[in-house]
Amino acid sequence: MALALMVSTVLLAYVNGQEVLSSCPSPNGYFADAVQCDKYYHCQDSVLTEKLCPDGMAFNDLNPKVEKCDFLFQVSCQERPDLQRPKSTENCPRQNGYFPHEDQTNCREFFYCTNGISSPLTCPESLVFSTKTGTCVWPEEAGRTNCASEKVFNFTCPKVGMDKAITHPRYADPDDCQYFYVCINGETPRRNGCSFGQVFDTRSVTCAEPKDVPDCADYYLEYFDNYFETLEAGARPSGDILSAARASGYEIPDFRERVRIRPGDAVPERRGTTTPSPRGEGPGGRPLRRRRPGGNGGLRRRNRPKTTTTTTTTTPPPEYYDDYYYYDETYDSADKKDDASY
Numbered sequence: 198m199a200l201a202l203m204v205s206t207v208l209l210a211y212v213n214g215q216e217v218l219s220s221c222p223s224p225n226g227y228f229a230d231a232v233q234c235d236k237y238y239h240c241q242d243s244v245l246t247e248k249l250c251p252d253g254m255a256f257n258d259l260n261p262k263v264e265k266c267d268f269l270f271q272v273s274c275q276e277r278p279d280l281q282r283p284k285s286t287e288n289c290p291r292q293n294g295y296f297p298h299e300d301q302t303n304c305r306e307f308f309y310c311t312n313g314i315s316s317p318l319t320c321p322e323s324l325v326f327s328t329k330t331g332t333c334v335w336p337e338e339a340g341r342t343n344c345a346s347e348k349v350f351n352f353t354c355p356k357v358g359m360d361k362a363i364t365h366p367r368y369a370d371p372d373d374c375q376y377f378y379v380c381i382n383g384e385t386p387r388r389n390g391c392s393f394g395q396v397f398d399t400r401s402v403t404c405a406e407p408k409d410v411p412d413c414a415d416y417y418l419e420y421f422d423n424y425f426e427t428l429e430a431g432a433r434p435s436g437d438i439l440s441a442a443r444a445s446g447y448e449i450p451d452f453r454e455r456v457r458i459r460p461g462d463a464v465p466e467r468r469g470t471t472t473p474s475p476r477g478e479g480p481g482g483r484p485l486r487r488r489r490p491g492g493n494g495g496l497r498r499r500n501r502p503k504t505t506t507t508t509t510t511t512t513p514p515p516e517y518y519d520d521y522y523y524y525d526e527t528y529d530s531a532d533k534k535d536d537a538s539y
Contacts, residue, residue, distance in 0.1 A: 224243045229258035230277060233279040268294050289315050292313045295331035301343045304343070306326070347386065354383060365379055375395070391404035395444070
């Protein structure tokens with residue numbers, strides 16, 4: 198019995214020629230193994246017990262009074278690189294942690310694993326997953342060979358002189374009016390975007406109203422056509438939509454023919470003909486805007502606009518048109534009390 202106790206409380210001084218913990222450094226505390234990053238020891242009243250972190254985690258020995266296992270990327274294991282044998286499952290090389298997609302060219306998607314069960318996650322646009330930090334970062338910060346900025350964005354910064362390179366020049370996204378690239382030190386591209394309702398102007402190298410940028414004047418028009426066509430009867434357009442429509446020079450349709458129905462009221466007769474609008478008509482019977490021949494209307498960048506993009510430009514936000522009033526001839530005094538929220 199005494200021999201068993203001695204073996205359990207004292208470790209061999211060397212394993213494979215490397216020094217390991219041979220006894221408790223102090224009567225109480227938690228101490229890292231000298232060789233294996235996910236192994237540690239608990240000393241209680243000078244009695245030493247070997248312990249192991251969950252697969253995919255390593256012991257954090259910053260404070261010997263705290264028993265703490267963190268994800269592998271959060272702990273420095275350079276001096277004790279060994280780990281327990283992995284218990285891999287689908288999408289999880291180890292039971293716990295954040296892991297990249299198996300397709301090395303899929304830079305934005307990754308998996309969070311807990312107890313061998315994976316949950317798919319996706320980085321925001323323009324960012325990639327970093328195996329070094331377990332977070333989403335700029336491509337050049339991730340250091341993944343297949344996820345370099347040029348490959349992720351399919352864009353290469355033009356060669357410029359040092360005097361221009363230090364200004365971090367900007368270039369239009371060749372495929373999308375709302376976006377542009379900032380070339381850090383003239384070399385590393387970072388994709389950025391204008392706020393909703395604006396487009397990138399190559400002349401001023403800032404974000405501007407579409408009506409002031411000929412190449413992108415009709416960028417949002419299809420979006421507004423769809424928005425107003427599907428707007429429910431009685432609903433009011435949101436303020437940001439109205440401002441963006443005005444900035445694009447879009448003709449906001451007249452909704453005075455819409456009718457509201459209150460419960461218990463007689464159903465009013467529909468005004469005008471019930472014949473569906475002829476093909477090609479938009480809200481209010483006005484003709485739909487058509488693209489010019491040539492697939493993309495003869496313009497270079499014609500992707501669907503994004504409504505949640507932030508911008509790093511110094512261009513002030515678009516002016517809101519406080520003088521615009523939405524008029525509905527069926528809007529009676531009983532509704533006016535809700536007008537303050539509009």
